[in-house]
Amino acid sequence: MAEILIVDDEKEVSTFLSHLLNDKGHSMTICSSGLEFDSNIQKKQFQLAFLDVKLPDRNGLAILKTLKAVQPACKVVVMTGYATIQTAVDAIKFGANDFIEKPFDDIKDIENLTEQILQNENGSNHAEIDKLAQQLNCFIGNNKEMIQVFKLAHKLAQKNIPILIEGETGTGKEILARFIHHASLRKNYPFVGINCGAISENLLESELFGHEKGAFTGATKERKGFFQLAGKGTLFLDEIGEASLTTQVKLLRILETGEFIKVGGEMTEFSLARIIAATHVGLEDAVKNGLFRDDLLYRLDVVKLMIPPLRLRSEDIPLFIEFYLQKEQLNFTFTKEALDCLRFYTWPGNIRELVNVIKRAVAFAEEETTMITADYLPERVRNVSARDSRTNNPSFPAYHHTTFEQFLHNWSEEILKMLYVxxxxxxxxxxxxxxxxxAKATQTFIEKALKNTVGNRKKAAEELGITLRKLRYYLNEKK
Incomplete structure (x- = not known):
């Protein structure tokens, strides 16, 4: 038997929970306001509390903070409506164990959640998260913000609500979306992903909703769209900000009603798929610039998960390298000097760029050594700490972390400014x-040749018109 506290100003909700949990042998204390909570919190030690996020005299988050300060061992379930789910997510950040939506859909869900939380002594689901991450080859690391993201994602996976994932290019937004899918009750149904920025505006609508035969030139047969292919699973809309305004209108309709019509079709069809959207740009700014509908943003942004960039969790870089090498069964070790270079670098391409750097280093070191030094890293990465120490020198151009095209543009502007300005x-x-x-041009052309020859140095040297010895000089000695 457990002492359970209910804080809710709706009498029907309190009465319902009280009867439900009393029948399970638990002792109940009911508060309808912040003042009653202040009085009762000093009288008993509670094992579990159900807190409403909206009370007439106090904010639910304030009550949560007080409860955790006075009785830190007490587990907490936050009760929320659809419009206040983001508040419930904030509550989890402040120490709540979970949240449930009102009105309650299934009594069994409340019973199971109550017993699950009470039986879990430390209230943690870290073991489940780590197990699932291992199954999916998903790296989390030790960064507190990243751990919190996956903790929230694991809880939100069980809720039938849209999720918006924000993060810079290469941070792993699709990996997080797959994690959510496999942690949800939809895990046995399809996970379907589409990059809205990689498909032309004319084709995107057809790809999403499908089309009838003869709907347009080239439509020689009927085709199912991604909403149909996802079925009862998850549809991942990557780079949602790239969708046209016309497509956004139709996405809004399907989010509100579940209804859609195929291109060239007349019959209304229904989708049961869960939507997870992702973007590397701020959709709020896109709304201000007239590029994104505010009502669609409201529908997508029920809950937002922010993936921190790699430069803000550089402490995890050595762990990720170890994780990647083990996953790929590669017997290599990075020296301390190489790791220092990797930690200092700003990683504009994030995890995706780091993976490419690891692959490049392994390709260069293969058949020579299993110890990867800084010499095997790209010029933009190696000796970065020494280069960063020169950033206060205004005469030194700060454009090292760019593509070659952007580098040439910036370099030309700089040299022309020196000449004419x-x-x-x-x-x-x-x-x-x-x-x-x-140095930049040499590095770029060598990388291209090695890519063309799949890392074969001899063939790369022939393609470049230089000797193998010269190529090794550029790779290992010239800085």
Whole structure:
């Protein structure tokens, strides 16, 4: 038997929960306001509390903070309506164990949740999260923010609500979406992903909703869209901000009613798929610029998960390298110097870029050594700590972490500014600029040749018109 506290100003809800949990042998204390909570919290030690997030005299989050301060061992379930789910998510960040939506759909869910939380002594689901992450080859690491993201994702997976994932390019938004899918009750149904930015505007609507035969030129047969293919599973809309305004209108309708019509069709069809959307840009700014509908954002942004960029969790880089090498069964070790370079680098491409750097280093070191030093890293990464120490020098151009195209653009602007804008030109700076261009161009063409030859240095040297010895010089000695 457990002492359970209910804090809710709706008498029907309190009465319902009281009868339900009394029948299970638990002792109930009911409060309808913040004042009653203040009085009762000093009288008993509670094992579990059900808190409403909206009370007439106090915010539910304030009550949660007080409860956790006075009785930190007490488990908490937050009760919320659809419009206040984000508040419930915030409550989990402040120490709540879970949340349930009102009105309650299934009595069994409340009973099971109550017993699950009471039987779990530390109120943690870390073991379940780690087990699922291992099954999916999903790296979490030790960063507190990343752990919190996956903790929230695991809880939200059980709720039938849309989720918006925000994060820079390469942070792993689709990986998180797959984690949510496999942690949900839909795990035995399909996970279907579509990149809204990779499909032309003319085809996107057809890809999402399907089309009838003859709907447009080239539509020689009927085709199912991604909503139909997902069935009762999960539809992942990556780069949702790239969808046209016309498509956004139809997405809004399906989110509100579940209804859609195929391109060229007349009959209304229904989708049972759960929507997870992702974007690397702020949709609020897109709304202000007239590129995204505010009503669609409201529907998608029921709950938002933010994936931190790699530069803000650089402490996990050595752990990720170990994780990746083990997953790929690669017997290599990175030296401390190499790891230091990787930790200092800003990683504009995030995890995706780090994986590419690891692959490149392994390809260069293969058949030579199992110890990867800084020399096997790209020029933009190696010796980055020394280079960063020069960023206060205004004469040193800060454009190392860019694509080659952007590099050329920035380099040209810098050299033309020296020639036509500045009153005097320092030839030493010109020579330095030329050296930077030479190094960047050399690195880029070598990387292209190695990619074309799948890392075969001998063939790459032949393609570049240089000797193998010269290629090794550029890779291992020239900086």
């Amino acid at each position: 500045q009153k005097s030109s320092d030839l030493n700076k010109v020579f330095e600029m030329m050296n930077i261009l030479e």
